[in-house]
Amino acid sequence: MIFDNIDMDIERSKVTAIMGPSGSGKTTLLKLIGGQLKPDSGSVFVDGENVHQLSQSALYDLRRRTMGMLFQSGALLTDLSVYDNVAFPLREHTTLPEAAIHHLILLKLEAVGLRGARHLMPAELSGGMARRVALARAIALDPQMIMFDEPFTGQDPISMGVLVKLIHDMNQALGMTAVVVSHDVNETASISDYIYVISDGKVVQSGSPEELKHSDSAWVKQFLDGDADGPVPFHYAAKPLIDDLMGGIKSVRS
Amino acid sequence: MIADKVLNKLQQIGYKTLSRFNRVGRASLFLWQVLLSLPYVIQRPRLLVRQLYYVGVQTLLIILVAGLFVGMVLALQAYIVLVDFGAEESISLMVSLSILRELGPVFTGLLFAGRAGSALTAEIGLMKSTEQLSGMEMMAVNPMKYIIAPRFMAGVIAVPLLTSIFMAIAILGGYFVATEMLGIYEGVFWSQMQNNVDFYDDVINGMIKSLVFGFVVVWIAVFEGHDCMPTSEGLGQATTRTVVHGSLAVLGLDFILTALMFNV
Numbered sequence: 001m002i003f004d005n006i007d008m009d010i011e012r013s014k015v016t017a018i019m020g021p022s023g024s025g026k027t028t029l030l031k032l033i034g035g036q037l038k039p040d041s042g043s044v045f046v047d048g049e050n051v052h053q054l055s056q057s058a059l060y061d062l063r064r065r066t067m068g069m070l071f072q073s074g075a076l077l078t079d080l081s082v083y084d085n086v087a088f089p090l091r092e093h094t095t096l097p098e099a100a101i102h103h104l105i106l107l108k109l110e111a112v113g114l115r116g117a118r119h120l121m122p123a124e125l126s127g128g129m130a131r132r133v134a135l136a137r138a139i140a141l142d143p144q145m146i147m148f149d150e151p152f153t154g155q156d157p158i159s160m161g162v163l164v165k166l167i168h169d170m171n172q173a174l175g176m177t178a179v180v181v182s183h184d185v186n187e188t189a190s191i192s193d194y195i196y197v198i199s200d201g202k203v204v205q206s207g208s209p210e211e212l213k214h215s216d217s218a219w220v221k222q223f224l225d226g227d228a229d230g231p232v233p234f235h236y237a238a239k240p241l242i243d244d245l246m247g248g249i250k251s252v253r254s
Numbered sequence: 255m256i257a258d259k260v261l262n263k264l265q266q267i268g269y270k271t272l273s274r275f276n277r278v279g280r281a282s283l284f285l286w287q288v289l290l291s292l293p294y295v296i297q298r299p300r301l302l303v304r305q306l307y308y309v310g311v312q313t314l315l316i317i318l319v320a321g322l323f324v325g326m327v328l329a330l331q332a333y334i335v336l337v338d339f340g341a342e343e344s345i346s347l348m349v350s351l352s353i354l355r356e357l358g359p360v361f362t363g364l365l366f367a368g369r370a371g372s373a374l375t376a377e378i379g380l381m382k383s384t385e386q387l388s389g390m391e392m393m394a395v396n397p398m399k400y401i402i403a404p405r406f407m408a409g410v411i412a413v414p415l416l417t418s419i420f421m422a423i424a425i426l427g428g429y430f431v432a433t434e435m436l437g438i439y440e441g442v443f444w445s446q447m448q449n450n451v452d453f454y455d456d457v458i459n460g461m462i463k464s465l466v467f468g469f470v471v472v473w474i475a476v477f478e479g480h481d482c483m484p485t486s487e488g489l490g491q492a493t494t495r496t497v498v499h500g501s502l503a504v505l506g507l508d509f510i511l512t513a514l515m516f517n518v
Contacts (some may be wrong), residue, residue: 034392056396064394075389078381089393092400137393 002028003039004201012144015171015178017192019185020199021223021232026181027072029198030147033179034069035059047144064093068138068146072153074130076122082109082133083118089140108136112166128159135166145177146170152184160187167191185224189213197223281477288476291396291403301400305408309370309472313416316369317362321420324357325349325427332428333436342436346443347450349428354456355516358421360508363467366413367500371475374405375496378479379489387480402476409475413468414461421460459515466507471500 002025010016020026031037033044035051044051047066054062076085086105090096096104109115112132122130131151138146148167152160168191170176182188189195189209196206197220205212205220212220222230238244295302332348378401381387387397425447432438451457475496482492 031388036388036391060394060396063392067392069389069392071385071389071392073385075385077386077390078384089395092393092395134389 002201003042006042006198006201006203008196008203008206010145010177010179011194012177013171013175014193015167015180015191017180017182017188017195019181019183019188019195019197019223020204021183024199025201026183026198027149030069030149030179030181033147034063034067064141066144068141068143070131070134070138070146070148070151072150074122074127074134076125076130076134076137078122080122081118082114082120082122082125085122085133086118086137086140089137093141104140108140109133111139111170112136113162126159128155128162131155131159131163132166135163139170139174139176142174143176145179147179147181149181150183151180152182152187160184164191185226199223277481280481281473284477284480285473287398288403288406288473291399292407294399295403295407298404301404302408305404306412309366309374309405309408310412310415313366313369313412314419316365317416317420318423320361320365321358321423322427324361324420325353325424325429326431328352328357328424329428329431329436333432342438343442344446345432345436345438346428346447349432350425350447350451351456353421353424353428354451354460356460356508356512358417358424359460359463359467360504362413362417362420362464363471363504363508364501366409366416366468367471367475367497367504370409370412371471371496371500372493374409374472374475375479375482375493376489378402378405378476379482379484379492382480382482383484383486383489402480406472406476409472410465410468413471414464417461417464455516462515463508463511466511467504470503470507474500474503 006029008016008018018026018029028037032039033046033051035044035054038052043053046062049058049062051059051062076082077088080088083105086108087101090101090104094101105118106115109118112135114129114132114136117125117129117133122133125133135146151163151167155163164187167178167180171178171191180188180192189212192209194206195209195212197204197212199219205215205217207215212224215221215224219231221227222232228234328349329345332345333342336342336344336348378387381397381401387401390397390400429443432443433440478492478496478499482488
C-alpha cells in the first residue's frame with residue numbers, strides 16, 4: 001500500500017506543495033491526480049469531475065482543459081526541436097492557423113526566457129533549459145493547473161532560482177493553480193501557500209510554511225532541517241553490528 | 255528441506271506460467287487498442303509516411319543485398335543437383351519456387367525483425383523510460399494513436415513490399431548466375447518459369463505469408479517496446495526478445511502456413 005486514507009484539498013489559484021522523503025509516493029500522487037494510475041479505493045476530483053470514473057475520451061478532455069504536468073526529466077519529444085515541442089499541443093488540440101501558433105509559441109518561450117533557443121534540439125539543452133521548455137509546453141494551452149514533479153531536483157542554484165521565479169510568476173500573473181511535489185524544503189516553502197508533508201502513506205502535517213516552521217513534531221523538524229539522525233534513523237534496520245561482524249561471511253547472505 | 259526445495263520450484267513454475275499467460279493477455283489487449291487507433295493514422299498520413307521511411311526505406315539495403323546473394327547461391331546449388339540428371343534447364347523453376355514460396359517471406363521476416371523490429375522496440379522503450387509517453391498522455395495526446403499505431407501500420411505495409419522486392423532481386427540474381435556463369439539459355443530460363451509458376455498458388459501465397467509475418471513481427475516489436483521495464487537492462491532485454499520471439503514466430507508460422515496452403 002502506498003497511501004493510506006489520504007485526504008488533501010488543493011485550492012484554486014494557490015501554490016500547494018507536497019513534500020516528503022524520497023520514495024514516499026509523491027510522484028504516484030501526481031499520476032493519480034492525472035488519471036495515469038488508478039487507486040484501489042478512494043477518489044480524486046479535479047474541477048468537479050471524478051477522474052477515475054471518466055471514460056477515456058472524457059479523461060483526455062479533462063486533461064486538455066485543466067491540467068499541465070512538468071516531468072522531472074522534462075519529457076520533451078526528442079525528435080522535435082524546441083519550437084516544435086511547444087507547438088505540439090497547439091497543433092494537436094487547436095485548429096489555429098500556423099501564423100497564430102507561431103506567435104503563441106514565441107510568447108510562451110519568451111515567458112520562460114528561451115525565445116532565442118527555439119531552433120535547438122532537446123539533446124542540446126541543459127537540464128534546466130529542458131525543464132523551462134517543458135514548462136513553456138505545459139502552459140501552451142493555458143491549463144488551470146500545473147503539476148510540477150520535482151522541479152528543482154538536480155538543478156544548479158541559478159536554474160533553481162529561475163524555476164522558483166517562473167512558478168511564482170505564473171501563479172501570480174495568470175492565477176494558475178500549481179501543485180509542487182518536491183523535497184527541496186527552502187525553495188518550495190518560499191513560494192507555497194500551503195504545504196502537505198507526507199510520509200509512509202499518510203499526511204504527517206499540513207499548513208502554511210510559517211505554521212510548519214513552528215511545528216512541534218520531531219519528524220517534521222528533522223525533515224525540514226535535514227538532520228542526519230532523528231526519528232528517521234541514520235541506519236537501515238539491521239541486527240547489532242557486533243553480531244554481524246562475529247557471524248562470519250555466511251551472515252551476509254542470511 | 256528437500257520437500258521445501260521441491261515446493262519452491264513448483265511455486266516458481268506456477269508463477270512463471272501465470273506471468274506468461276498474463277503477458278499474452280496484455281499483448282492481446284494491446285493489439286486490440288492498436289487496431290482501434292488505426293483510423294487516427296489515416297487522418298494523419300504524415301505520421302505514417304515518416305514511419306514508412308524509417309521501417310521500410312531504411313531496411314531496403316539489407317533486403318537488396320541479402321536477396322541478391324540468396325538468389326545467386328540458390329542458382330548455383332540448383333545447378334549442382336540438376337546437372338546430374340541433365341535437368342539443368344529447370345534451374346529457374348527451382349530458384350523461383352523456393353524464393354516465392356518460402357525464402358522470400360521468411361528471409362524478409364527475419365531480416366525485418368533484426369533490422370526494423372529491434373529499432374522499433376528500442377525507440378518506444380526509450381520513449382517510455384524518458385517519460386515521453388507519459389508526457390504525451392498528460393498533454394492529452396494518446397501515445398497509442400500518435401506513436402504506436404503509425405509504427406504498427408507502417409510495418410504491416412512495409413513487410414509485403416520488402417518481400418516482393420526481395421523476391422524480384424533474388425530471381426534476378428539467380429538469372430544472372432544461370433545465364434552468365436552457367437551458360438543456361440536466357441529464353442529457357444524465363445519460359446520454364448512462366449510455364450510452371452502459378453500466380454495464385456505461388457506468388458499470392460507467398461505474399462499472404464509475408465503479410466502474416468509482418469503483422470506478427472511488428473506486433474511483437476511495438477508491444478515489447480511499450481511493455482518494457484523502463485531501465486537500461488529492461489530495454490536491452492526487450493530488444494533481444496523482439497528479435498528472438500519475432501524470428502521464432504516467423505519460422506513457426508511459416509511451417510503452419512505452408513501446411514495449410516499446400517494441403518500436404
